[in-house]
Amino acid sequence: MEIITGLANGFAVALEPANLFWCFVGVFLGTVVGILPGLGPPATVAMLLPLTFNMNPAGAIIMMAGIYYGAKYGGSTTSILLNVPGESASVVTCLDGYQMARKGRAGAALGIAAIASFVAGTVGVLGLMLVAPPLAKFALSFSSPEYFGLMALGLAMVVLLAGRSMVKALLAALVGLWIGSAGTDLFTTTSRFTFGQMELLSGIDFVVVAIGIFALGEVLSNIESREEAQLLPAPKGLKNLLPTVQDLKDCRFAFFNGSVLGFLVGVLPGAGSTIASFLSYGVEKAVSRRPEQFGTGVIEGVAAPEGANNSETGGALVPLLTLGIPGSGTTAILLAALVLWGFKPGPLFIPENPALFWGLVASMYIGNVMLLVLNLPLVPLFAQVLKTPAYILYPLILGVSMVGVFSVSGSTFDLALLMAFGLLGYLMRKLDYPSAPLILSLALGAGMERALRQSLMMSEGSVSILVSRPMSAVMLSLAVLVLMIPLFGRFNAWRLRALEQ
Amino acid sequence: MNMRYGVLVLAVTAGMSAPAAVLAQGFKPTRPVELVVHTGPGGGSDVLARAIAAMVEKEKLLPVRMQVINKSGGAGAVASAYLAEKKGDPHTIGLFTGVWLTTPLTSAEAKVTLKDLTPIVRLVLEPAVIAVKADAPYKTLADFIDAAKKDPGQLKQSGGSVTSRDNVVRQLLQKATGTRWAFVSFPGGGERIAALLGGHVNMMVIEPEEAGEHIRAGNMRLLAQVSETRLRSYPNVPTLKEAGFDVPVVPQVRGVVAPPGIPKENVEYWEDFFRKLTRTPSWQKYISDNQFEDGYQNAADLAKFYDEFTGRMREILKDAGIKTVR
Numbered sequence: 051m052e053i054i055t056g057l058a059n060g061f062a063v064a065l066e067p068a069n070l071f072w073c074f075v076g077v078f079l080g081t082v083v084g085i086l087p088g089l090g091p092p093a094t095v096a097m098l099l100p101l102t103f104n105m106n107p108a109g110a111i112i113m114m115a116g117i118y119y120g121a122k123y124g125g126s127t128t129s130i131l132l133n134v135p136g137e138s139a140s141v142v143t144c145l146d147g148y149q150m151a152r153k154g155r156a157g158a159a160l161g162i163a164a165i166a167s168f169v170a171g172t173v174g175v176l177g178l179m180l181v182a183p184p185l186a187k188f189a190l191s192f193s194s195p196e197y198f199g200l201m202a203l204g205l206a207m208v209v210l211l212a213g214r215s216m217v218k219a220l221l222a223a224l225v226g227l228w229i230g231s232a233g234t235d236l237f238t239t240t241s242r243f244t245f246g247q248m249e250l251l252s253g254i255d256f257v258v259v260a261i262g263i264f265a266l267g268e269v270l271s272n273i274e275s276r277e278e279a280q281l282l283p284a285p286k287g288l289k290n291l292l293p294t295v296q297d298l299k300d301c302r303f304a305f306f307n308g309s310v311l312g313f314l315v316g317v318l319p320g321a322g323s324t325i326a327s328f329l330s331y332g333v334e335k336a337v338s339r340r341p342e343q344f345g346t347g348v349i350e351g352v353a354a355p356e357g358a359n360n361s362e363t364g365g366a367l368v369p370l371l372t373l374g375i376p377g378s379g380t381t382a383i384l385l386a387a388l389v390l391w392g393f394k395p396g397p398l399f400i401p402e403n404p405a406l407f408w409g410l411v412a413s414m415y416i417g418n419v420m421l422l423v424l425n426l427p428l429v430p431l432f433a434q435v436l437k438t439p440a441y442i443l444y445p446l447i448l449g450v451s452m453v454g455v456f457s458v459s460g461s462t463f464d465l466a467l468l469m470a471f472g473l474l475g476y477l478m479r480k481l482d483y484p485s486a487p488l489i490l491s492l493a494l495g496a497g498m499e500r501a502l503r504q505s506l507m508m509s510e511g512s513v514s515i516l517v518s519r520p521m522s523a524v525m526l527s528l529a530v531l532v533l534m535i536p537l538f539g540r541f542n543a544w545r546l547r548a549l550e551q
Numbered sequence: 552m553n554m555r556y557g558v559l560v561l562a563v564t565a566g567m568s569a570p571a572a573v574l575a576q577g578f579k580p581t582r583p584v585e586l587v588v589h590t591g592p593g594g595g596s597d598v599l600a601r602a603i604a605a606m607v608e609k610e611k612l613l614p615v616r617m618q619v620i621n622k623s624g625g626a627g628a629v630a631s632a633y634l635a636e637k638k639g640d641p642h643t644i645g646l647f648t649g650v651w652l653t654t655p656l657t658s659a660e661a662k663v664t665l666k667d668l669t670p671i672v673r674l675v676l677e678p679a680v681i682a683v684k685a686d687a688p689y690k691t692l693a694d695f696i697d698a699a700k701k702d703p704g705q706l707k708q709s710g711g712s713v714t715s716r717d718n719v720v721r722q723l724l725q726k727a728t729g730t731r732w733a734f735v736s737f738p739g740g741g742e743r744i745a746a747l748l749g750g751h752v753n754m755m756v757i758e759p760e761e762a763g764e765h766i767r768a769g770n771m772r773l774l775a776q777v778s779e780t781r782l783r784s785y786p787n788v789p790t791l792k793e794a795g796f797d798v799p800v801v802p803q804v805r806g807v808v809a810p811p812g813i814p815k816e817n818v819e820y821w822e823d824f825f826r827k828l829t830r831t832p833s834w835q836k837y838i839s840d841n842q843f844e845d846g847y848q849n850a851a852d853l854a855k856f857y858d859e860f861t862g863r864m865r866e867i868l869k870d871a872g873i874k875t876v877r
Contacts, residue, residue: 092591092592093591093592094592095592096592096597096601097601099598099601100601100602100604100605103605190745190748191749192745192749193746193749194746194751234626234712236712236713236736237713237736238713238873239658239714239873241659241660244660246659246660247660248624248625248628248632248658248660248661248662249624249625249628249629250625250660251624251625251626251628251629251654252623252624252625252626252629319742319745320737320739320742320745369741369745373744373745373748374761374764374765375744375745375748376739376740376741377739377741381741382739382741386598389760389841390602390840392840394763394764395764396763396764396765396767396768397764397765397768397770398764398767398768399764458591458621458623459591459621459622459623459624460620460621460622460623461622461623461624461629463624463629464624500736500738504735504736504737507707507733507734508707508735508751508752510705510733
């Protein structure tokens, strides 16, 4: 009952013309910065923050949140069309999204990304509305040992991302872990793999590696085949411009998986949307009836991570709004913003500002609809980008990638790194090493190492802390199970062969 | 009023060094001023820098625009190296924090210290408070120390990196009382609070503004405050000294530096500019909203402060078993 009156009041706030306008501005800006690689929601929200000082706080928070979840919609666009991840959470979308585009189904991929984002984004808001307080308690019970379990589970997904050769996949994963370990160690301030370069003291930015390996690697290896005038076939016919009914059917589970996993991971302050998207992709592949086709352009491989990425937003707002604890990135800036607007984010924020909270929730429902309406018609338009001849598109990708990287750090060293990783990506393609395991272990490695060391500090060096806490024990067992999936596959193949004989 | 005061200051400094001060009245930024920060958009310094830029606009303190430039990476080293490269440039200044001071102490790669740049002003001091979970058995800091004495190494504190103020406070308290407890580093502030509220650690050093709401909601309790005098918002919480622990109060600082080799009149211009800024109502409101302390210090005092700070830091790091390289 309370929820219904709350929501009714919320819609009254969100539907005020001014707030409706700010909501639209937010989601529109979000879509734009999501499309631009490098420039992600944290940067945008931070840069626009000063403009909101004199705004009505309800309008301001509605707009800022709009940028946050709007950017998640846009992030998939360049992943699918150009293999350039728009932001870190869209890296997974490259895996199947770009392959779909290569098959001439860019429109379907973009369409399903928008639809999955809408479904999961809405589920995320539902979660935020219905179960925020109890879930916040659950999030607090999570600490380093549980994070270690979660990340170990995520890392175990490497075996699912392997292409033909498991050895090559594991090697790529090790390189990812190595890259992730560069920088200053948090616990001892020792420099690791910095080679005397001060730029490396804070480690290597995930986005630089991802853009280098995916986008530049792709461009470099495509340049070899000169005769092709176009990078990718432009989609033809309505069937390839938007997802078909069959596509939607294929994605039924992906919608559910992405929504739920994304939301749950989002609630945990130490996880983040990159992990959410990788996990849901792994789960999708693990339960799929056609796991062998993942990575060749299956539509649920786009829907699941895109969904997770979007419902993560609703999840991440849970600890922020109910406890005043930001997970990372954008929510930390939103916290600073709430303070600047004169609020006191914390456990009493919602009870004391019900109109604002419900206004935000209602605006997020509205914003998600706006985003769907905004994004779906854009799909055929964006798909036309692929008609651009290669001799224009390649330099364009190169330029967009460089601007994207430079806009975040302002460092020319990062540009050199980008080139180096582009070369690595090219070599990996040539030698048939899969890039997904590298990216996955890079995304998880540093956090996993931290969680392990934190756990051991908590237990005075006893490893038993990892298995004596039920949740971490469950997740570690799941990780072991995932690691054994390929063995089952091999066993099955052997059994079938034995049967045939 | 502010304007007149500024002119007065210029007049006084003019009396001390006549030729330079004549020029000082002449120096005015002629192109957009770069305010360099060491974090990406959204980091602590970045938020402050953008707030400053907005205030400058609102109060019309500069004839030109102020742009925030993010030079992230290297835990402050990239930004300070960028400033060092801008030798003699009067249109670039940087917003420094404690990491600009500590990173060069522990990382050989970070070659630029504050000494190699031109100190301008210290702007704010961020006090801290020592917090435990509301249902913790410790009512006072002495209770906590006693518990730590009983079970050496069993109690835990969540905090940032080992060079952070959190750990410095711990080291000083441990040394003064001969106790030992564990320090668990978390990169994000949110994770540190979550670890305390979830009961995974026993204590943390936290910024007063961050703690406020958790205390009001009855989830957190304060044992002491890391400041010289009691904060306005916590009149009933003893300072470290009042709680019976006479250890130096280590402030978290934020301030402004300029590239090396800029003329004296430019230093004076910026000194005066930031003095004016700190007198504006917008600034006063900003620091009281964030519960910062006004830590204004001019260039000469800031240079002195730097020596004190790094000297003490070096000792603390040695006690903590961390190698210093400078």
